[in-house]
Amino acid sequence: MIAVIGGTGKLGQGLVARLAMAGEEVIIGSRTPKKAERVAKELSEKIGEKIKGTGNEEAARQAELVILSIPFKGMEKILNQIKPALNPDKIVVSVIVPFSFEEGWAVLSQSKSGSAAEEVASRTPKNVPVISTFQTASANRMRDLGEPLSADVPVCGDDEDAKNQVIELVEKLPGARAIDAGPLANSALTEAVGVLLIDLTRRHGVKRIGLKFEGV
Numbered sequence: 001m002i003a004v005i006g007g008t009g010k011l012g013q014g015l016v017a018r019l020a021m022a023g024e025e026v027i028i029g030s031r032t033p034k035k036a037e038r039v040a041k042e043l044s045e046k047i048g049e050k051i052k053g054t055g056n057e058e059a060a061r062q063a064e065l066v067i068l069s070i071p072f073k074g075m076e077k078i079l080n081q082i083k084p085a086l087n088p089d090k091i092v093v094s095v096i097v098p099f100s101f102e103e104g105w106a107v108l109s110q111s112k113s114g115s116a117a118e119e120v121a122s123r124t125p126k127n128v129p130v131i132s133t134f135q136t137a138s139a140n141r142m143r144d145l146g147e148p149l150s151a152d153v154p155v156c157g158d159d160e161d162a163k164n165q166v167i168e169l170v171e172k173l174p175g176a177r178a179i180d181a182g183p184l185a186n187s188a189l190t191e192a193v194g195v196l197l198i199d200l201t202r203r204h205g206v207k208r209i210g211l212k213f214e215g216v
Helices: 010-021 033-047 056-062 075-085 116-123 139-143 160-170 184-203
Strands: 002-005 026-030 051-055 065-068 091-094 099-102 105-108 130-133 151-157 176-180
Touching: 002 010, 002 056, 010 026, 010 033, 010 051, 010 139, 026 033, 026 056, 033 051, 051 056, 056 075, 065 075, 065 160, 075 116, 091 116, 091 160, 099 184, 105 184, 116 130, 116 184, 130 160, 130 184, 151 160, 151 184, 160 176
Parallel strands: 002 026, 002 065, 026 051, 065 091, 091 130, 151 176
Antiparallel strands: 099 105, 130 151
């Protein structure tokens, strides 16, 4: 079971739908359980796959892999909600891009821990592996379920077994190529690139923008 905390948002909904279409059992977590249930029903009807919805803590409790698709601002409150449900047998995946809009442009938000993913790790129970990925994924492309992602997806983490599991999961999504991007500390780089891509979509008036590496 995979929980997508914040699965009612744009990127979250796309992730939920694509994971379910890839054959994964998925549950949406939200601060408002009824909203999670409503979005789960809508997505289930859209793609013909069963998706569940509930509150954040219960979703994390039911899942083996917990994806955090939540805003950087307010992250601490949500992590405190789900913390009792986390243990070393679970994997936490941060897809958080820490940014804000200033004068209409995307600007990287600074984290005390170096990156949002490292901050997640500092706020989760000890020995719970934290992996980061999908910071460079376009929310619009993720939600366009009729098209493959057609993008490389960096994956960062310190726990090699957990990272490999996430790499395998990423590559279940059509058009996604997972790239081992090193330790969790490198999330500072992938998060910054994610902010750059958000900025570029606005500067160039495009809805979708992706990332591909040559020679890897």
